[in-house]
Amino acid sequence: MLYTELTSSAQKEALERFKAKGFPTNKWEEWKYASLKSWNEKDLDWAPAPLNETSSASLQTQNGNTRFHGALPAGVEFISFDAFIAANPTIAATWEQRLPILDQNSLYDLNIALTLNTQVLWVKAGVSVDQAITHDYILSVAKASAVQSRLIVYLEPDASLTLIERAFTIAGSAEVLSNFVQEIYVSEKANLTYVKEQDLAQNTTHIDHTFITQLSNSQVDLFTFSLNAAYLRNNLHFYSDGENVVSNLNGLYVPGEDQLMDSHTVVDHRKPNSESHELYKGVLLGNATGVFNGKIFVRPDAQKTNAFQSCKNVLASTRATMNTKPQLEIWADDVKCSHGTTTGQLNQEALFYLRSRGISLANARTLLLLAFVQEVIDRVTHEETKLRLTDKIISKIQTSLAI
C-alpha cells in the first residue's frame, strides 16, 4: 500500500524493519556473492543535498531527487505520487493489490523509509510519445552517503513510451550507495521500451530495483547495460498479469577489475498465453565477479506460457568468476519453458585464425568479444544509444585487454 507507506508512520515502520536487518550480507541466500555488509559500519550521510549539475536530459534525478526539465510531451504528466493517487482513486486500488517479491530485500524498506519525493511519469491512454525520454540519474556527494530514489512510471492503455536511462557518478564524488526503486505499470496494449545504461564510478554501489507489472496485450523491451561501478545489482522483476503479454529482458554486463555485477531477475507468469524472452550476456574482465540469478515462475493459471531464458558468459581473464543460477518453478502443465547458461573462454581456434591473418592478440580478442555482445546491442533500436553503448563497450574491453 504505497500511498499509506508514504505517511510518516509507514516510513518509521519501514525504517525499523531496515534497522533490524541492516544492509544485506552474504549470509542471505539472495546476496551470497554480493554482500553490502561493509555499509553497515560506515558513517553515512543519509540525505545528501541535491546537486546543481545540469544535463541535457529532460528527466533528471540528482542524488535521488527527480525533476522534469522543459516542456512535457503532449499526453504526459509528471506529478508527485500523492497527487497522482488523489487524481486516480481506481489506480490507488490497483496499487494496493500489487505484490512484489522482495527476496530478503531490506533495501526496499530503506527506500520506503527515506525517499522524500516519489514522482510519477504518467502517459495517458492512447498516447504514443514519439521522442524517447532521456533520464539522467546523477550521483555526486561530498562525503560517504546513501542515496534513496523512487520513480513510478505509469502507462495507461494503448500508451507507448521509450525511456533511456543513463546512471552515472560525477567525477570527484565521495563514495555512495545508491538505492533506486522503480515501479512500472504497463496497462492493456501499452508498449514500453526501456534502456538502462549503468556507467558509474568505481566508488559507487548502485542497487536498481525495477518492478514491472504488465497487463494483457502489452509489451516491454527492457535492456540493462551494466558498464561500470564497484558494485552493481539489478533486481528486475516482471509480473506478467494478463494474456498475450510479451516481456523481453535483455542484459549485458562487462565488469572489470574490482567490479561486481549481479543480475537477479524474476519473471512471474500469472495468466495464460503470455511469453517472456530473457537474453543475458556477460564479458568478465580482470578479476571481475558476475552473478546471474534468473527465476521464472509459471503459476497454475498461466497455461500456454512460453518462457525462455539464456545467460551466456565469456571469462576474458583467468581471474574472473561467474556464478549462474537459473530457477524455474512451474505449476502449469501446458507450457514451453527453457533455460540455458554457459560460461567459457574465448574460442582458441577462432583467436588463432584471426591472428594468422595479422590481427594482434588483443585486437583479435576484442573482435571476438564484440561479436559476442553484439547480439544484445543490436536489439536496441534507438540508434544514438546503440552507437554510444558500442563505443563505451569497445573502449572498456580494449582498455582492459591492453593492460
Place this chain on the structure above:
Amino acid sequence: MLSIKNLQARIGEKEILKGINLEIKAGEVHAIMGPNGSGKSTLASVLAGREDYEVTGGSVEFLGKDLLDLAPEERAAEGLFLAFQYPVEIPGVSTTNFMKSAVNEIRKYRGEEPLDAVQFLKMFKEKMSYVNIDQSLLSRALNEGFSGGEKKRNEIFQMAVLEPKLAILDETDSGLDIDALRIVAEGVNKLKSPDNATIVVTHYQRLLDYIVPDFVHVLYKGKIVKSGGKELALELEERGYDWIISALGE
C-alpha cells in the same frame, strides 16, 4: 626464403613432426603430399604459429628471421599465409569486418599508411574478381553455414587481399567442384610472382595440373621421405604410397 632444418614438434605427449628439412626459394611452388595423419597440417600449423604445438627441436628461418620466435600475427605481417584445411566458423565476425583490421594492422607493422574505407573497398572489389566470390558471402559471419567450397574460396580470397610472400594451401582443393577448383587455381596463379612462393598440400594430382609444382615432397610419419619433380605426383597418383613406404623398410 624459407629454410626448415630438422624441425620437430609434438602435441601433448605425441611426437608428430620428427625432423623436417625443407628449403624453399622465391618463385617456387612446392607440393607436399602424404597419407592421412602423416603431419602435413601439423607442419602448416607450426609454421603459422599455432600454440597448441610444442616445437621440440630444429629451426625455421623465414626471409632472414627466426620464424619460431614470432607471434602468429607477426608471421602474417612478415608475409606468411595459411589457407586452412578446416577454416573455423566465427559467429558475429564477417570477412569484411576482420580483414579490414588485418590489412591495416599489417600495413602498420610495415610502416605503411592505413587504407581508408574507400581504398579498402576498391582493393576488396578487385580481389573478389580473382576468385569470383560474392560480396554477400563476405558480409556474413565467417564460415557460418558456408558450403565447403565457399569456405575454401574465401580462404583464397583472403590470400589475394593479403598478398603473402609465402602461401601455404592446406588441402584447398578438397571440397571444391571442378569449376571452383579451376577458379581457385587461377586465382593462385594470378598471385604468383618471382618474389613469392607457394606450398600446396594436397592428396590429388588434379590440383597440380593447374598449379604446377617445381618440387613434390612426400611426408610420412612426420618426415619427408621422398622428394622429386612434378612427375612424382603423377607416379603417386598411379601407385599410391606403398612402394615408398616399403622402400623405407617398414
